[in-house]
Amino acid sequence: MKTKHRMAFTLVELLVVIAIIGVLVGLLLPAVQAAREAARRMQCSNNLKQLALAAHNYESTFQTFPDPAADSLYGYSAQAKLLPYIEQANLGDLIDYSRPLLTGAANAPDLNTGMEPLVGQALSVFVCPSDPGSVYYDDDSDVRWAGLNYMVNAGPGVGLSYCSRSDTDGMFWRGSNVRFADITDGTSNTILLAETLLGMRGDDTTSLVDHRTQIKRVSGGGPCAATAESLVVRSATRYEGRRAGQWIRNITYHTFINGFFPPNADVPDVSHHGEAVSGSRSQHPSGVNLALADGSVRLVAETIDLDTWRLLHNRHDGQVLSNFPN
Numbered sequence: 001m002k003t004k005h006r007m008a009f010t011l012v013e014l015l016v017v018i019a020i021i022g023v024l025v026g027l028l029l030p031a032v033q034a035a036r037e038a039a040r041r042m043q044c045s046n047n048l049k050q051l052a053l054a055a056h057n058y059e060s061t062f063q064t065f066p067d068p069a070a071d072s073l074y075g076y077s078a079q080a081k082l083l084p085y086i087e088q089a090n091l092g093d094l095i096d097y098s099r100p101l102l103t104g105a106a107n108a109p110d111l112n113t114g115m116e117p118l119v120g121q122a123l124s125v126f127v128c129p130s131d132p133g134s135v136y137y138d139d140d141s142d143v144r145w146a147g148l149n150y151m152v153n154a155g156p157g158v159g160l161s162y163c164s165r166s167d168t169d170g171m172f173w174r175g176s177n178v179r180f181a182d183i184t185d186g187t188s189n190t191i192l193l194a195e196t197l198l199g200m201r202g203d204d205t206t207s208l209v210d211h212r213t214q215i216k217r218v219s220g221g222g223p224c225a226a227t228a229e230s231l232v233v234r235s236a237t238r239y240e241g242r243r244a245g246q247w248i249r250n251i252t253y254h255t256f257i258n259g260f261f262p263p264n265a266d267v268p269d270v271s272h273h274g275e276a277v278s279g280s281r282s283q284h285p286s287g288v289n290l291a292l293a294d295g296s297v298r299l300v301a302e303t304i305d306l307d308t309w310r311l312l313h314n315r316h317d318g319q320v321l322s323n324f325p326n
Helices: 011-062 080-085 306-312
Strands: 102-105 108-111 136-138 144-146 150-153 191-195 215-217 238-240 269-272 275-277 287-292 297-301
Touching: 011 080, 011 150, 011 191, 011 287, 011 297
Parallel strands: 215 269
Antiparallel strands: 102 108, 136 144, 150 191, 191 287, 215 238, 269 275, 287 297
């Protein structure tokens, strides 16, 4: 009689196969994640490109780039004025720019009637898919706002040039009305928009939790009286997660960035009386996306020379860069 033997894996062989599969997964997972991030970064770049072209079309129509409302901190942002040029004309038609966005006391403003559905409308063209943060921000009045990742260039940020109440040397301040002719350093050497990160949201904290997504609130003195250099070394009264929380509003830490901090700085942005020393940040490896005034989009390394970075935020400093830095 012949004995029949069944072919089967031994325990040792099974463990070897599992180990091999584990090694392969470990090798492939970073590549898959890198491919996904590359796709997200490409979408982020495409959003910036669309916004830059929208700003060009706006300038062609009105002979000026969209100007954030000049009257108060409670007016409309430059981004809001781009709505008709990013296929959001129906949404833009709901905004009456002659009517203030908010009314009432500065420390407790009220949203104008009928605006709540509009301010809470999240737009995909305003959001970078690499950012895992919440696009929504709920204020103290339980109004839900929608934020954005793409902010307009408010200047180099040094000295008092972070203050949006007057000419910042950048492309935008409240009531700016900058034209192509005003970019004397050249459109290929001047930042138009750049990306940043959504805030951490949630309650304020007394100690810093995440320097990338919180704002350091400081006090003392009047608005736009202290230099950026003095503000950033002041002690915090609290840390807030509201940054980049309202795409429609012209308050600085919601819709403006400047060049005081390098990309992906290791310290938080600083806010004082509604003005902010606010930098460009991203979740991309080693850099941030930005759109230049000529409409091109670039990924700039976070190791860029800080003086060069600030020059890119100044539209008319007279120091033209011969080669765009990486």
